[in-house]
Amino acid sequence: MNDASPMKKQMAEKTAGTAGANGSALRLEKVSKTFHQGENDLAVLQSVSLNIEPGELVSLVGPSGAGKSTLLHIAGLLESADKGEVWIGGKPSSKLNDLGLTSLRRSTIGFVYQYHHLLPEFSALENIVLPQMLAGIDRQVAGKRALELLDMVKLADRAEHRPGQLSGGEQQRVAIARGLANAPAILLADEPTGNLDPETADSVFAILVDLVRNVGLGALIATHNLDLAARMDRTLRFEHGRIS
Ligand SMILES: Nc1ncnc2c1ncn2[C@@H]1O[C@H](COP(=O)(O)OP(=O)(O)O)[C@@H](O)[C@H]1O
Ligand SMILES: [Mg+2]
Numbered sequence: 001m002n003d004a005s006p007m008k009k010q011m012a013e014k015t016a017g018t019a020g021a022n023g024s025a026l027r028l029e030k031v032s033k034t035f036h037q038g039e040n041d042l043a044v045l046q047s048v049s050l051n052i053e054p055g056e057l058v059s060l061v062g063p064s065g066a067g068k069s070t071l072l073h074i075a076g077l078l079e080s081a082d083k084g085e086v087w088i089g090g091k092p093s094s095k096l097n098d099l100g101l102t103s104l105r106r107s108t109i110g111f112v113y114q115y116h117h118l119l120p121e122f123s124a125l126e127n128i129v130l131p132q133m134l135a136g137i138d139r140q141v142a143g144k145r146a147l148e149l150l151d152m153v154k155l156a157d158r159a160e161h162r163p164g165q166l167s168g169g170e171q172q173r174v175a176i177a178r179g180l181a182n183a184p185a186i187l188l189a190d191e192p193t194g195n196l197d198p199e200t201a202d203s204v205f206a207i208l209v210d211l212v213r214n215v216g217l218g219a220l221i222a223t224h225n226l227d228l229a230a231r232m233d234r235t236l237r238f239e240h241g242r243i244s
Helices: 006-022 068-075 098-108 124-134 139-152 168-179 198-215
Strands: 026-037 040-052 057-061 083-088 109-112 186-190 218-222 234-239
Touching: 026 068, 040 068, 040 083, 040 218, 057 068, 057 198, 068 186, 068 218, 098 109, 109 168, 124 139, 124 168, 139 168, 168 186, 168 198
Parallel strands: 057 218, 057 234, 109 186, 186 218
Antiparallel strands: 026 040, 026 083
């Protein structure tokens, strides 16, 4: 990785461009979400507001069942809020139709799950090329970028391996690279090292943090691990539907 990297330059430009709108990579304003289950109403998010600046690395901690995944899914435009507004890179989302949401999600949001969700029949490289092609990027350009991302997660020599030929930590590093494929404004990660043994979790997390810092994008990362959370710029504690 060097300073002249086209990937880094593109991400920096994109982040700078999106920051112009209101200076924020991700903003939630009074977001509420209630699940209705039979007779019961479960108010998972109660008027949650938060703001993440470009380049800011923020952890989201809270007990299991607190609503961290729901919050990330709503921030990632994978699920809709009942009330409130979500801005990604300065763009409001609540009035968009499905097509508009998909397009905004593809171009501005990177998502990393606890499980890698890589396509088993495709190589590591192809798994990073595909989301770019879905966003309309030329195959050759996408391939070059995918290799650069694999290099950033220290897996350039595993480009042709399929997920089944990689270790758990390596699979998750490919998933992280894939999350950055379309140069997002914000990276959302839901317990990205939760399936790994402590030592591997530690090294994968270090790579994730380096990568996010290096390209200067905003990141919101849910984790159970308070040691990992402490390595970020700021921690949001989430409990009983609210951020304390
Ligand atoms: N689709 C759904 N329908 C009903 N309840 C749900 C749904 N998704 C999540 N929940 C409930 O919402 C609460 C928060 O879940 P979740 O966001 O997964 O929490 P966390 O990620 O912090 O463990 C849990 O009690 C869960 O059972
Ligand atoms: Mg969860």
